[in-house]
Amino acid sequence: MDDISPQAFIDAVSGYQKTAAMKAAVALDLFTAIENENGELSRISRRVQASEHGVRVLCDYLCVQGFLQKESECYRLTPSTSAFLTTSSPAWMGSIVDFLAAPEMMALWLDDPVAFVREGGSVGLGNMAPDHPVWVKFARAMVPFVAPIAQNIAQHVGTWPQAPKRVLDIAAGHGVFGITIAKAFPGAEVVATDWQAVLEVAKENAAAAGVSARHRTIAGSAFEVEWGADFDLVLLTNFLHHFDRPTCVALLSKVRRSLTHGGRVLAVDFVPNEDRVSPPFAAAFAFMMLASTPRGDVYTLREFEEMGSEAGFSKVSVTPLPPSPQSLITFE
Template sequence: MDDISPDAFVDAVSGYQKTAAMKAALALDLFTAIASENGELELISKRVQASERGVRMLCDYLTVQGFLQKEVGRYRLTPSTSAFLTSSSPAWMGSIVDFIAAPEMTTLWLEDPVAFVRNGGSVGLGNMAPDNPVWVKFARAMVPFVTQTAQDIAQQVSTWPTAPKRVLDIAAGHGVFGIAIAKAAPGADVVATDWQAVLEVAKENAVAAGVSARYHTIAGSAFEVEWGTDFDLVLITNFLHHFDPPTCVEMLSKVRGSLSPGGRALAVDFVPNEDRVSPPFAAAFSFVMLASTPRGDAYTAREFEQMGREAGFSKVSVAPLPPSPQSLVVFE
């Protein structure tokens, strides 16, 4: 029998303190300093230009939270911290704090959480207002979170019998998914849609990746712009979860109408099991949508299949994308 304890409750209501600690550590590049200075507090403090007292307290807190280890007065990184939170690591993903913990985001959840629960969704448009500047933050911050997944999908596409020639990337954001396809299929032209300010970030990334000559953009709402037809591949990454099922069907119907014969649409999304409480990351994502969108949700495989059929697709398949917490949904 489990012990009765208030620990989980106290941990939950003080969760903002973890966010603050992580924001401070990343802003100071603390984890890189710990690795470079062999965990010695005095040298770490000098490197990050912060008080030794403050750094000690922060490092002790991060040790309690499992991000560090402490041995004989020295701090050590865990393998995961070393891989993902040192700025010298190719897998560094510290930038995502600039979106996930942005003031615009934290306000949505903490200012009046009762309101969005009572309302069954955000009061107002949440993050869904046209040209919301938070999506520029998203485009600049979230690249490390999706890069490996984008490369894995591009690798799958590269094994298709016929490489896609025309690719549409809906709500492209940073553009990483479409850019990965362009690199894997040298004959492919990519058309990306999103708000104009967001597309500027995607175009910067396309230039850096060396595919800008084959990367084209159309600014505006994905529901309103005319993006053309005869696409061999349409990417719908991290987009459908923002809307209710009828709206998703509307978008998927538009997508189906823009595909070439034999074309496919690929969605990347958080897909919980039918119980809606597992796996943890995907299941918890529905709460993210509750606070930040009027009618968004995390949809199960069965729900994606149903929406796909209503939109006219004859085959819908869902497969996990490890180590990512997301899944690939294929509409054919």
């Protein structure tokens, strides 16, 4: 029998403290300092230019939270912390703090949570305003999180009988998904759509990747812009969860009309089980959409199949993308 305890409640209502600790640790580049200074407190403090007392308390707190270990008064990184939170690691993803813990994002959840529960959604940043600077912040911050997923998708596309030649990247943001396809398939030309300010980030990334000649952009709303036709592949990554089912069906219908014969749509999204409470990350993502979009949600495989059918697709399949909590949804 489980012990009766208020611990889970206390942890939940003080969750902002974990966010604060992580923002401080990333801003100080604390984890890299711990790795380079052999976990010695005085050396770590000097390296990050912070008080020894403050660094000790922060490190102890991060030990409690599972990010660090403490051995004989020295701090050690866990394997996951070393992989994802040291700036010397190619898998570093500390930059996502700049988006997920941005003041304007945190305000969506904490200012008036009762309102978005009562209304079934939020008007906050969920209006997808084209000029909101948070989307540029998103484009710059989230690259480390999506880059491995983009590589996984390129490998998947590599198993197709024919390589894609004409690719549409909807709500491209940072452009990493389309750029990765362009790098993997030298014959592929990519059209990226999003708001103009965000597309400037995609252009920078395309130039850095050496694919600018095969990467062009069209600014505007995915629901209004004319992006052309005859695409072999349409990328619809991390976008459908922002909308309700009728809106998703309308977008999928527009996308289907843009495909060549035999063309496919690859969506990346969080796909919970039918119980909607597992697996944990995918299921919990629905709450993020409740707080940050007017009618966004996560959708099960059955719901994706139904939406795909309504939009005119004959087959919908879901493939996990480990170690990411996301899945690849293929519409054919």
